[in-house]
Amino acid sequence: MxxxxxxxxxxxxxxxxxxxxxxxxxxxxxxxxxxxxxxxxxxxxxxxxxxxxxxxxxxxxxxxxxxxxxxxxxxxxxxxxxxxxxxxxxxxxxxxxxxxxxxxxxxxxxxxxxxxxxxxxxxxxxxxxxxxxxxxxxxxxxxxxxxxxxxxxxxxxxxxxxxxxxxxxxVTCFLKWAAYSQFQEALATQNIDYIQMDTRPAALNTILWNANVEVEDAYLLADYSFLDSQPISFESYPKNHQLLGELIHDESVQSMIHNSENWYTITKKEDQLYFNDLRFGLLSTEPQSQDFVFQYLIEVNDSGKVEFTEVKGERNPQKLLSQLWTRLKGN
Incomplete structure (x- = not known):
């Protein structure tokens, strides 16, 4: 806290x-x-x-x-x-x-x-x-x-x-159970077979909840407010773990994967690889946003060891709070 x-x-x-x-x-x-x-x-x-x-x-x-x-x-x-x-x-x-x-x-x-x-x-x-x-x-x-x-x-x-x-x-434990049940029901209704699911409350409240759902080659991200009137929709984010190549065997990479509890994706931008920790979700409620709360640039130093540098993009707290408040009130 x-x-x-x-x-x-x-x-x-x-x-x-x-x-x-x-x-x-x-x-x-x-x-x-x-x-x-x-x-x-x-x-x-x-x-x-x-x-x-x-x-x-x-x-x-x-x-x-x-x-x-x-x-x-x-x-x-x-x-x-x-x-x-x-x-x-x-x-x-x-x-x-x-x-x-x-x-x-x-x-x-x-x-x-x-x-x-x-x-x-x-x-x-x-x-x-x-x-x-x-x-x-x-x-x-x-x-x-x-x-x-x-x-x-x-x-x-x-x-x-x-x-x-x-x-x-x-009370938050019961709210988590209720939100989890809603995500579980939505997955069943949409005939989505999944490996595992992880849920957590959105920032500053316990009315709006987020879910990470693992499927074979991707992670599905979704949110649900207890004030929603529309069905839950899931956004797909490819795992892209294969982009790591031989780097997957590096000790630092393995530590990061362990820290993320295997909830991570790899993205490639301009020949640079990024490690996205999905446990904390996104800094935006916009569909297919790539603005992860925790994103790290993957680099190999002169000695061949992998290093991670946290990427802190442009963060607009006022915009985020506005989006959060709008989404919390229901879809």
């Missing part, structure tokens, strides 16, 4: 653990702890694109990280804070650390919660930024913050924030 959401979650968890003992400091340390797992993004400044992608939401988003570093930070904070209970501070950091990747596991990217095992949890029921999750949560947190440390209302508001946000996550 986005940084603000993780700050709110961390602060609420910190309050739940130590709020009645240290007041707003519990929220402060919880908020700080809630952002620490995302420091893995700094890896992009010190390593190549493929390695950085593999590391993202890896070790720092694992139970191992939470278990190892929570007591260290708990001990450190207890050294200079008036409240000296190392166990209490350690529990605060542990729960702030571990709830961060648990929440991230509901997004498309997912998390390696059980690192070092190669298992990425990605339930794909919520977009990385979702106001319906964050805003009510933030309102309850602010209300709790304004109460005295021992006030019953403080605990009530904080618990309500946790309950409402968690309940929304549960």
């Amino acid at each position: 986005d940084s603000l959401t993780q700050i709110v979650l961390g602060a609420a968890v910190g309050e739940a653990v130590l709020g009645n003992k240290v007041g707003n400091k519990a929220m402060l340390y919880g908020a700080i702890a809630g952002t620490i797992p995302d420091l893995d993004v700094l890896a992009s400044h010190f390593t190549d694109t493929v390695t950085a992608l593999s590391m993202h939401r890896g070790f720092t988003h694992s139970i191992v990280f939470s278990v190892v570093f929570a007591p260290i930070l708990g001990w450190l904070v207890s050294r200079y804070e008036k409240y000296k209970d190392i166990k209490g501070w350690s529990w605060l950091f542990f729960w702030a650390f571990v709830t961060h990747p648990i929440l991230d596991s509901y997004t498309t990217w997912g998390t390696q919660l059980f690192w070092p095992f190669d298992l990425r949890l990605a339930f794909k029921t919520i977009f990385v930024v979702d106001p319906l999750y964050t805003v009510p949560f933030l309102v309850f947190l602010i209300l709790a913050m304004r109460q005295k440390r021992t006030a019953s209302k403080r605990s009530f508001y904080n618990k309500m924030g946790l309950i409402v946000s968690s309940s929304y996550l549960v």
Whole structure:
């Protein structure tokens, strides 16, 4: 999830653990702890694109990280804070650390919660930024913050924030199931035989959903709004995996394929190859758009090793939001 959401979650968890003992400091340390797992993004400044992608939401988003570093930070904070209970501070950091990747596991990217095992949890029921999750949560947190440390209302508001946000996550699971069923029914109605299907919510909402459908030589992309009145239509994107040729055996290429969970296409423009990660869809709702959220230029360096460079085309947030709003309202 986005940084603000993780700050709110961390602060609420910190309050739940130590709020009645240290007041707003519990929220402060919880908020700080809630952002620490995302420091893995700094890896992009010190390593190549493929390695950085593999590391993202890896070790720092694992139970191992939470278990190892929570007591260290708990001990450190207890050294200079008036409240000296190392166990209490350690529990605060542990729960702030571990709830961060648990929440991230509901997004498309997912998390390696059980690192070092190669298992990425990605339930794909919520977009990385979702106001319906964050805003009510933030309102309850602010209300709790304004109460005295021992006030019953403080605990009530904080618990309500946790309950409402968690309940929304549960609702998104049912919404995903409902959307998946609609895509499945459309495929059956249109007599489309497919290998597998992957669904996820569109940006900023859980009303509009996207689907990737794998068939023999292509991927079918489609969207569905719960407000739609017209049948679902599928746009075909050729896999073109054969364009990789011998590059398919390169270690970096294999890593990218692994990162994409095999949801990728290859396109060729002016004798240059591009790797398109389909898990995050398109930046446009226009038919046959080639404006993928994550697209990488494939190049071979002087030593014969394959390198990937992210391609960031012209992005117009205002246009995208307008298209998204129009599509969300139904076809």
